[in-house]
Amino acid sequence: MKIILDRRSNQPVYLQIRDRISQLIDCGSLPSGARLPSIRGLAEMAQVNKLTIVEAYGVLEADGLVEAKPGAGYFVNPPELRISALASQRLGAVPALRSQFAPIQEVIIPEHGVKTFADVYTAGLQAHQQPGMVNFASGFPQASELDELARITRRAMKSLEPWFGNSFPAGDWELRSQIAQLLLHQGLNLSPEDLMITNGSMDALSLVLQTHIQPGDWVVVESPTFHGFLSQLRQAKARVIGIPMTAEGMNLELLAQYLQSHRPKLIYTISTLHNPTGITTSLAHRQQLFALAEAYDCLILEDNAYEPLNFETTPAPIKALDRSHRVMYVCTFSKSLMPGLRLGYLVATGDQQTAFLERKLLQDFHTSTISQAIVKECLACGYYRHHLKHIRSLYQQKRDHMLNALTQYMPPEISWTVPEGGIFLWLQLPAHCDVQGICKAAAAQQVLPGAGPAFFPDQKGYPALRLSFSLPPEDIEQGIKILAKLLTN
Numbered sequence: 001m002k003i004i005l006d007r008r009s010n011q012p013v014y015l016q017i018r019d020r021i022s023q024l025i026d027c028g029s030l031p032s033g034a035r036l037p038s039i040r041g042l043a044e045m046a047q048v049n050k051l052t053i054v055e056a057y058g059v060l061e062a063d064g065l066v067e068a069k070p071g072a073g074y075f076v077n078p079p080e081l082r083i084s085a086l087a088s089q090r091l092g093a094v095p096a097l098r099s100q101f102a103p104i105q106e107v108i109i110p111e112h113g114v115k116t117f118a119d120v121y122t123a124g125l126q127a128h129q130q131p132g133m134v135n136f137a138s139g140f141p142q143a144s145e146l147d148e149l150a151r152i153t154r155r156a157m158k159s160l161e162p163w164f165g166n167s168f169p170a171g172d173w174e175l176r177s178q179i180a181q182l183l184l185h186q187g188l189n190l191s192p193e194d195l196m197i198t199n200g201s202m203d204a205l206s207l208v209l210q211t212h213i214q215p216g217d218w219v220v221v222e223s224p225t226f227h228g229f230l231s232q233l234r235q236a237k238a239r240v241i242g243i244p245m246t247a248e249g250m251n252l253e254l255l256a257q258y259l260q261s262h263r264p265k266l267i268y269t270i271s272t273l274h275n276p277t278g279i280t281t282s283l284a285h286r287q288q289l290f291a292l293a294e295a296y297d298c299l300i301l302e303d304n305a306y307e308p309l310n311f312e313t314t315p316a317p318i319k320a321l322d323r324s325h326r327v328m329y330v331c332t333f334s335k336s337l338m339p340g341l342r343l344g345y346l347v348a349t350g351d352q353q354t355a356f357l358e359r360k361l362l363q364d365f366h367t368s369t370i371s372q373a374i375v376k377e378c379l380a381c382g383y384y385r386h387h388l389k390h391i392r393s394l395y396q397q398k399r400d401h402m403l404n405a406l407t408q409y410m411p412p413e414i415s416w417t418v419p420e421g422g423i424f425l426w427l428q429l430p431a432h433c434d435v436q437g438i439c440k441a442a443a444a445q446q447v448l449p450g451a452g453p454a455f456f457p458d459q460k461g462y463p464a465l466r467l468s469f470s471l472p473p474e475d476i477e478q479g480i481k482i483l484a485k486l487l488t489n
């Protein structure tokens, strides 16, 4: 197989390879059942990094054109399988062909001085309090059963007696043991000493930046990514490198290039149920990302706020691969229990906790003992397990409701991701679309979508919307109908 690359093209090399192989399949030069060249062989022939071929083959697989057979290689799928992959993507049954979810993007290195997270956050909260508003923009979970929670809170308050004084900065030992136990099910084998209880994950993210990042340091993020963290980076005066997200996660070919050229201190990644796209990366992607961080001696901050809301089993976090204590893992009860509790945690192994404990103490002594006692009781009495089971199935129904509404009402040029959990999906709009204009027109009809540009380091990116599906079905139906009409005109 001969592949000629245009090194001056704006199109990333892995997509050029994908396109060439896809043409060879279309014209029959690579018939059904044919084996693609080995990753190493094609990398040598095309004179590219092996990761580039892994990315290209990953996209072909996501497109339903080839199948990976463990230990044997990649094989061309028969035509009927290629067609069914296409069809099922449109129906939203499986997340195949998600590689089409985004246009080709370049790395973003933004200037400072753009709109703050506070503007977006406040607008979302205000919309939530407005009667009749369909708020697709905010990530609020389904309310818990309040009577049961009231009983749990009373027991929790009693458990605090007779000690109402301050507590240790790392948090309650029993709660840390309970969380370590929970994480064991996700493939993380930790001691309670590896965990610090924080005021939500925002606190944990901020502690990591204060401890590891100096003004001017380079930090890699996915583009798009969680806009709250982008604002924290701006405040820390870090320099940001936004590496485009593909359907498989952060583009590893571009990551390798920028690790080499800019030597960043930290990679921020949301490996499971990425905010805003909803994508969960594969084990292979996690292994490659970790190997790159090792090779360039770079820290990883893994923020899996939506991990508890999985509908499917997912690979263990990147933290599970970490023997050199370079990965810090952050999670929260905000999405699975109640954001107002402000309860999250930071996992850091080796001797990393020492610096975090000092920071935490100086910042706010410790996380609220009342919130800690409530979550501890939720975990101890089985409420949390029960509640998670309930909301996972509820959110799956809501997601399916939104997918059906999108399939029914949206014009054909709009595409979307099919997240396997969480509360958001990501809508890609045509290139000419004026996102702010659409959001304004939607707000005039009592619908608030999450404007895509907020999630890009330069607050531009490509036209997109983030939609929360944690709403009542009738709101989803009505809101999608209104958005579809605006996007059709």
Ligand SMILES: Cc1ncc(COP(=O)(O)O)c(C=O)c1O
Pocket: 139, 199, 200, 201, 202, 203, 226, 228, 270, 275, 303, 305, 331, 332, 333, 334, 339, 343, 344
């Ligand atoms: C990826 C991600 N990380 C962190 C947070 C902050 O969560 P918390 O409420 O626990 O501070 C959010 C909230 O939206 C998020 O989406």
